[in-house]
Amino acid sequence: MLYLILGRAGYGKTEYCFHKIQSLAESGNQDILLLTPEQYNFTAEKRLLSMLGESRVNSVQNLSFTRLSNELKRLYGGDTLPVLSKGAKAVLMKKAMDFVKDELTVFANKTNTASFISSMTDIYDEMKSCAKSWQDIQSASERINRKLLSGKLSDISKIIEKYEELISGVYFDSADEMTRLYTRLAETSFLKGKTVFIDGFNGFVANEIKILERIIQDSQDVYITLATDSFGQEKEYDLFAYINKTAATVIRIAADTGLDYRIIQLDKNYRTQNKFLLLCEKQLYSQNAAVIDEQPDSISIYKAKSISDECDHAALMIKKELRAGCRAGEIAVICRDTEKYRSELSYAFRKYEIPFFDDERQSIGAQPVVAFVRFLLRTVVYSFRSEDILSLAKTGLTALAPTDVNTLENYIYMWNISGVKKWGVPFVNSAKGFSSELSEYDKKVLEKINQAREYLYSRLIQFKNAVKDSDAAGISAAVYHALLSFGANRKLKSLASDLNELGKDALADEQQRVWDLLMNILNDLAVVSGSESMRVKDYADLFSIMIHSEDLGVLPQGIDCVQFGQADRMRADNPKIVFVLGANEGEFPKSVFSGGLLTENDRIALSENDFTLYSFGETLTYQERYFAYMALSVASDKLFVSYEGNVKNDAPSSLITSLRTMFPAMEVCRYEDIPETELVESRTSAFDLMAAKFGENTSFSESLKKYFEKDSRYHSVKLLFENEEISLNNRENSKKLFGKDMYLSASRLEDYFNCRFRYFCKFGLMARPLQKAQMNAMQTGTVIHYVLEHVLSEVGTKKLSGESEAHIRIIVNKYLNQYFETQLGDTTEFTKRFKYQFMRLSKMLYSVVIRLADEFAHSSFQAEAFELSIDQDGDVQPSVIQLEDGTVRIRGAVDRVDVLNKDGEKYIRVVDYKSGNKKFKLSDVLYGLNLQMFVYLFTICSDKKSRFSGIPAGVLYMHAARSVFSVDCGDAEQTLKADADSEYKMKGIVLYDQEHDILNEMEDGVKGRFIPVHYTKSGLKGCFASLEGLGRIAKKINTLIAEMGNGLHAGHIEQNPINGKDHNYTCDYCDYSDVCASKKYIHKREMIQMDDSKVISVLEEVQDGKTVD
Structure with a gap:
C-alpha cells in the first residue's frame, strides 16, 4: 500500500512518519526502512535514537539512496571495481575528449579548458540522473532540427561514449549508482516485507523515480511525504506546482503497478503556534x-x-x-x-x-601541500623559473626558515636570477648589489644564501632527473619522494601538533586528511593515465584538473x-x-x-x-x-x-x-x-563602536572610551581621530633607536627634511625597497663619478684641454672597462642588454670630459681631490654639532674638490656630478633641502688639519649626462651649441669677492658658460653670495642639523612632507606610502618661494631671532 502524506511546511509530515515508525518498532517490526536526503541522515539518526532508545533503534535502517546502494552491496555482494574519485573522473573525461577531438564540431576548441571539463562531467552526471544514455543523446541529435543544438548533442554523445568505453570493466562511476541500485533491488528480495518511509525530499530525478517504482512495487507499505496542500486543485501559479508534479508521478507509479494508494492530507501547523x-x-x-x-x-x-x-x-x-x-x-x-x-x-x-x-565543502587548491606539488611540477615544466621555486619554498613545507627564504628572494630579485643554469651554480655576487669586493659580513650572508640555493636546487634537480622520460606512475612516485626529501610530511605533522596545542583540533585533523587526499590523487593519476611515457607538463595539467575537481568536507x-x-x-x-x-x-x-x-x-x-x-x-x-x-x-x-x-x-x-x-x-x-546600548554584545563589537563613535561627545561614547582607555589599541584610534602627530613617546628609546651621538651620512639630511616619517621608516625601521642590480640612475651616477675621477687624476685639469679627442676617447673607454671588470663583481652572467647599456655610457662620458677640458681651459681653479672622504679616518674630519644631549657628525664623500691659491689664500669649491638635471634654489636651504654639498664645503674649509682648509668659494652641480635637443635645420649648429652651453652650465652658488675677483678666476670674463653667474650691462646676475652671506648659510645649516638631531632624540617622526614648487611630489613617489599611517589629513610644510637675495636677508633675520615658516 502507498501512503502519500501531504501537508504544508510544519504540518507534521515528518512527525507522522516518526510516530508510525515508533508504533511499528514497538510492535516488534524489524523491517523498517527510512529514506532521507543525505544532509538529513544525521538529524534523523539522532531523532530515532532519542525516540526508540538503544534497544529498538536497530529496528530501523536510516539510509539515503547512496547509502542504500552501499548496504545492498554489503549484503549481496557485487562488482568490485574501484570507484572513480572526482579528480580521476575529470582526468578520464579529458582523455575521452582527446580521443574524439577530431570528430567534434561545436566543442573542438574547448577541450583543453578546466571549465569545459567541469561542464562536461556535470552534463554527464545530469544525463545519468535523467536516465539518458549516450545512444539516447545521439538519437536526439539526429531528430533535433536545430543545427547548433544537434552539434552539441552529437559532441556530447561521442565524448560520453568514449568515456564509458575507457571506464568499462575498469572503474565504477558513482553517477551510475542509481542504475546499479535499481538492478540490485530488482535482483534481490531486500524490499520484501519492508515498510518504507521516504521523508524530506522536494522532488525526484528520473533515475530516482525508477528506484521509487521498484520500492513501491516490492515493499509491503510505502509512506512518502511531500510539502503541498494543493495537489489535484490545478491552481495557476500555485506555490506547490513543482511538488504537485512529483505527487502525480508517485500516484501514476502506484496505478501502473496496480497498487492501492491513500492520500493523507495534514491541515494543521504543528511547528508554531505564533x-x-x-x-x-x-x-x-x-x-x-x-x-x-x-x-x-x-x-x-x-x-x-x-x-x-x-x-x-x-x-x-x-x-x-x-x-x-x-x-x-x-x-x-x-x-x-x-x-x-x-x-x-x-x-x-x-x-x-x-x-x-x-x-x-572546501577547495583543496589553496592547501599548502597541494600548492607545494603544483610549484614542484611547474619548476620542471618552466625550467627552474625563480617565481615557482620561491613559491614552493614559501609554502612552509621545507626545512628553510622564513628569514632564509626572504633573504634568498631578495637576492634573486636583485640579480634577476632564473633558470636551471643560474640556479645550478653558486651565487657569487654581493647581496648588497654591485660591489668590487666582499666584506666578511657579505661573505657570510652569501654563504647562507648559497646554502638555501643548494638545498632547493639539489632536491629539485633530483626530481627533474627522476621524472625524465617517465610515465604517470613514475612521476607520482617522484612527487612523493620529493615531498619526503623536503620534509613536507614532517612539517605537516608538526603543524598539526601545534594546532592541537592551540585547541584547533579540527584544523589539526584537516592536515592529515589533506595529505591522504593528495596521496589518493597521486595514485589515481598513476592508475588512470596508463603506462605510456608522459611529459611533465601533461602530468601537471592533469594534476590541476584533479585539484579543480576535488574538495574537502568541513568537520563541525x-x-x-x-x-x-x-x-x-x-x-x-x-x-x-x-x-x-x-x-x-x-x-x-x-x-x-x-x-x-x-x-x-x-x-x-x-x-x-x-x-x-x-x-x-x-x-x-x-x-x-x-x-x-x-x-x-x-x-x-x-x-x-x-x-x-x-x-x-x-x-x-x-x-x-x-x-x-x-x-x-x-x-x-x-x-x-x-539603541546604542543594544549594539554592545561582545568586547570586539564594543571596541568597534568605540572607534566609530569616538568623536561623539555623549555619555555612551565616553563610557566606551573609559572602558577601553587601557587597551593597547585605544591609542591608535585616538591618534587617528584627533589627527595627532606620530611620535616616539619614550625619549630614551628614541636615543637608542637613532643614537645619542649620531654619525650620519649627509644624504640623510635630505630624507629627514623631506619628511620625518620617511626618515623613521628608512633609518629607524631600516625598511628599504628592493633594488635590482641594473643600470639605473644611481648606478649610472656611480660609473660617471668613477670615470671622471680617474680621467682627471691621470691627465690633470690643465693638461686635459691639450689632449686630442681620440686620446680622450681611449682614456674614457679604458676606465669604463676597468670599472666593468673590477667594480661590478662577477660579470659573466650579465645579459647582453646590460653590457650594451653599460658600454653606451662611453659616448656620454666623452662629451662630459670634452666639456670639462673646455671649462678648465677657462678657469684658474684646479681639481685636486676626487671622492674626498669626510670621515673619522678620512681625508677630512667631520664637524661636531652639539645637541641638547649628544652630538651629530656628518660624513660623506665629495665628487670633486677644486682649489684656487691666490694672494696667500686658498679658495675651495666643491663639485657634484649629476646624471639628472639638477635644479638648484638657494631658498631650499631654509627648509633643510640641498644641504649635502654645503655641509661638505663648510666641513672641508673648517678642518684646520686638512690640506684643503680655506675660504669657501662655492657649491656647484655639474650635469654629467647627454641631453636631447630640438632644433630647426636652418640654425642647427648655433642652436645646438647654445643649448649645450645652457645644459652643461653648472648650477649652484659661488663666492662674490670683488676684491680678489674670484669669479673671474672661475671663468674668464664671467660669461656664464660654465658657472651660474654672468655680467650684464646692469651688473652681476646669477646665484652668488658674499663671504658673509655664505657664513650665514653655514650657521643656518648647523642650526638645521641640530634641530634634526634634537628632534630625533625627542621622537619627532610625524608625517610632515615638504610641499612647494619642484617639491610637490614628495608623497607621490615615496617608497613608504603603503605603510604611511592613515590620518584624516596630513599637514604639509609649505615652502615660500623667494629669490636668492631675499634668502640672505631672511638669514639675517634668523640671526636676529626670527624664524622662517
Missing part, C-alpha cells in the same frame, strides 16, 4: 493574503546598508538570543548564495563569539552550533529562530536560468522532442519560490528577514513585499534605529 508566523506560512505568495494590522512581535525586517551591515546585524541579534537562553543549535541562518555571505558572516560570528557550522567544531546553509540544499533541524539573508530582487528568490553546455532554449527544444532533462524555465521559478517559502516557514518562534537597501538598485524581493502586505504596520528596522 499567529504571525502561522499567517506568514499560510499566506506567503497567496493572491488573497489576509492582513493583520499590527506590528508582529515575532517577525522583523532589517534594511541593511551593505552585506557587512546585514551580517553584523544578524550576528548581533543571534548574540542577544543566546544571552536570552536560546541554544545555538536552535538558530539557523539561510541565504540563497552562501558564497556571497560566507566571509562576512564568518567575521561577524567571530566578532560576537558565536559558534556556527557551515557544511560547504562542536555539537551546539548555529546552522548556516543555502536555501536549495539546507535541511534545517527544527530551528526556533531563523535569519533569512539577502531578500533582494533577483537574489532570493533567485532569478535563475539553466546554464552549462545546454542553454535554457536548448532544454526547451529538447523537452518538445520528448527528451527531458533537469528543471528549466517556469519550473525553476516555481522551485525558487518554494525554496523561499520553506526558508520563511521553518522557524517556530522568530523570523528575521534582511536585505540590502543602500543603493538605488537594491530593491527588496517578493519576500519583503509579501510580508509587508500581510503586516502593513510592520516597521523596517535600520542600523540607525537600534
Whole structure:
C-alpha cells in the first residue's frame, strides 16, 4: 500500500512518519526502512535514537539512496571495481575528449579548458540522473532540427561514449549508482516485507523515480511525504506546482503497478503556534493574503546598508538570543548564495563569539601541500623559473626558515636570477648589489644564501632527473619522494601538533586528511593515465584538473552550533529562530536560468522532442519560490528577514513585499534605529563602536572610551581621530633607536627634511625597497663619478684641454672597462642588454670630459681631490654639532674638490656630478633641502688639519649626462651649441669677492658658460653670495642639523612632507606610502618661494631671532 502524506511546511509530515515508525518498532517490526536526503541522515539518526532508545533503534535502517546502494552491496555482494574519485573522473573525461577531438564540431576548441571539463562531467552526471544514455543523446541529435543544438548533442554523445568505453570493466562511476541500485533491488528480495518511509525530499530525478517504482512495487507499505496542500486543485501559479508534479508521478507509479494508494492530507501547523508566523506560512505568495494590522512581535525586517551591515546585524541579534537562553543549535541562518555571505558572516560570528557550522565543502587548491606539488611540477615544466621555486619554498613545507627564504628572494630579485643554469651554480655576487669586493659580513650572508640555493636546487634537480622520460606512475612516485626529501610530511605533522596545542583540533585533523587526499590523487593519476611515457607538463595539467575537481568536507567544531546553509540544499533541524539573508530582487528568490553546455532554449527544444532533462524555465521559478517559502516557514518562534537597501538598485524581493502586505504596520528596522546600548554584545563589537563613535561627545561614547582607555589599541584610534602627530613617546628609546651621538651620512639630511616619517621608516625601521642590480640612475651616477675621477687624476685639469679627442676617447673607454671588470663583481652572467647599456655610457662620458677640458681651459681653479672622504679616518674630519644631549657628525664623500691659491689664500669649491638635471634654489636651504654639498664645503674649509682648509668659494652641480635637443635645420649648429652651453652650465652658488675677483678666476670674463653667474650691462646676475652671506648659510645649516638631531632624540617622526614648487611630489613617489599611517589629513610644510637675495636677508633675520615658516 502507498501512503502519500501531504501537508504544508510544519504540518507534521515528518512527525507522522516518526510516530508510525515508533508504533511499528514497538510492535516488534524489524523491517523498517527510512529514506532521507543525505544532509538529513544525521538529524534523523539522532531523532530515532532519542525516540526508540538503544534497544529498538536497530529496528530501523536510516539510509539515503547512496547509502542504500552501499548496504545492498554489503549484503549481496557485487562488482568490485574501484570507484572513480572526482579528480580521476575529470582526468578520464579529458582523455575521452582527446580521443574524439577530431570528430567534434561545436566543442573542438574547448577541450583543453578546466571549465569545459567541469561542464562536461556535470552534463554527464545530469544525463545519468535523467536516465539518458549516450545512444539516447545521439538519437536526439539526429531528430533535433536545430543545427547548433544537434552539434552539441552529437559532441556530447561521442565524448560520453568514449568515456564509458575507457571506464568499462575498469572503474565504477558513482553517477551510475542509481542504475546499479535499481538492478540490485530488482535482483534481490531486500524490499520484501519492508515498510518504507521516504521523508524530506522536494522532488525526484528520473533515475530516482525508477528506484521509487521498484520500492513501491516490492515493499509491503510505502509512506512518502511531500510539502503541498494543493495537489489535484490545478491552481495557476500555485506555490506547490513543482511538488504537485512529483505527487502525480508517485500516484501514476502506484496505478501502473496496480497498487492501492491513500492520500493523507495534514491541515494543521504543528511547528508554531505564533499567529504571525502561522499567517506568514499560510499566506506567503497567496493572491488573497489576509492582513493583520499590527506590528508582529515575532517577525522583523532589517534594511541593511551593505552585506557587512546585514551580517553584523544578524550576528548581533543571534548574540542577544543566546544571552536570552536560546541554544545555538536552535538558530539557523539561510541565504540563497552562501558564497556571497560566507566571509562576512564568518567575521561577524567571530566578532560576537558565536559558534556556527557551515557544511560547504572546501577547495583543496589553496592547501599548502597541494600548492607545494603544483610549484614542484611547474619548476620542471618552466625550467627552474625563480617565481615557482620561491613559491614552493614559501609554502612552509621545507626545512628553510622564513628569514632564509626572504633573504634568498631578495637576492634573486636583485640579480634577476632564473633558470636551471643560474640556479645550478653558486651565487657569487654581493647581496648588497654591485660591489668590487666582499666584506666578511657579505661573505657570510652569501654563504647562507648559497646554502638555501643548494638545498632547493639539489632536491629539485633530483626530481627533474627522476621524472625524465617517465610515465604517470613514475612521476607520482617522484612527487612523493620529493615531498619526503623536503620534509613536507614532517612539517605537516608538526603543524598539526601545534594546532592541537592551540585547541584547533579540527584544523589539526584537516592536515592529515589533506595529505591522504593528495596521496589518493597521486595514485589515481598513476592508475588512470596508463603506462605510456608522459611529459611533465601533461602530468601537471592533469594534476590541476584533479585539484579543480576535488574538495574537502568541513568537520563541525562542536555539537551546539548555529546552522548556516543555502536555501536549495539546507535541511534545517527544527530551528526556533531563523535569519533569512539577502531578500533582494533577483537574489532570493533567485532569478535563475539553466546554464552549462545546454542553454535554457536548448532544454526547451529538447523537452518538445520528448527528451527531458533537469528543471528549466517556469519550473525553476516555481522551485525558487518554494525554496523561499520553506526558508520563511521553518522557524517556530522568530523570523528575521534582511536585505540590502543602500543603493538605488537594491530593491527588496517578493519576500519583503509579501510580508509587508500581510503586516502593513510592520516597521523596517535600520542600523540607525537600534539603541546604542543594544549594539554592545561582545568586547570586539564594543571596541568597534568605540572607534566609530569616538568623536561623539555623549555619555555612551565616553563610557566606551573609559572602558577601553587601557587597551593597547585605544591609542591608535585616538591618534587617528584627533589627527595627532606620530611620535616616539619614550625619549630614551628614541636615543637608542637613532643614537645619542649620531654619525650620519649627509644624504640623510635630505630624507629627514623631506619628511620625518620617511626618515623613521628608512633609518629607524631600516625598511628599504628592493633594488635590482641594473643600470639605473644611481648606478649610472656611480660609473660617471668613477670615470671622471680617474680621467682627471691621470691627465690633470690643465693638461686635459691639450689632449686630442681620440686620446680622450681611449682614456674614457679604458676606465669604463676597468670599472666593468673590477667594480661590478662577477660579470659573466650579465645579459647582453646590460653590457650594451653599460658600454653606451662611453659616448656620454666623452662629451662630459670634452666639456670639462673646455671649462678648465677657462678657469684658474684646479681639481685636486676626487671622492674626498669626510670621515673619522678620512681625508677630512667631520664637524661636531652639539645637541641638547649628544652630538651629530656628518660624513660623506665629495665628487670633486677644486682649489684656487691666490694672494696667500686658498679658495675651495666643491663639485657634484649629476646624471639628472639638477635644479638648484638657494631658498631650499631654509627648509633643510640641498644641504649635502654645503655641509661638505663648510666641513672641508673648517678642518684646520686638512690640506684643503680655506675660504669657501662655492657649491656647484655639474650635469654629467647627454641631453636631447630640438632644433630647426636652418640654425642647427648655433642652436645646438647654445643649448649645450645652457645644459652643461653648472648650477649652484659661488663666492662674490670683488676684491680678489674670484669669479673671474672661475671663468674668464664671467660669461656664464660654465658657472651660474654672468655680467650684464646692469651688473652681476646669477646665484652668488658674499663671504658673509655664505657664513650665514653655514650657521643656518648647523642650526638645521641640530634641530634634526634634537628632534630625533625627542621622537619627532610625524608625517610632515615638504610641499612647494619642484617639491610637490614628495608623497607621490615615496617608497613608504603603503605603510604611511592613515590620518584624516596630513599637514604639509609649505615652502615660500623667494629669490636668492631675499634668502640672505631672511638669514639675517634668523640671526636676529626670527624664524622662517
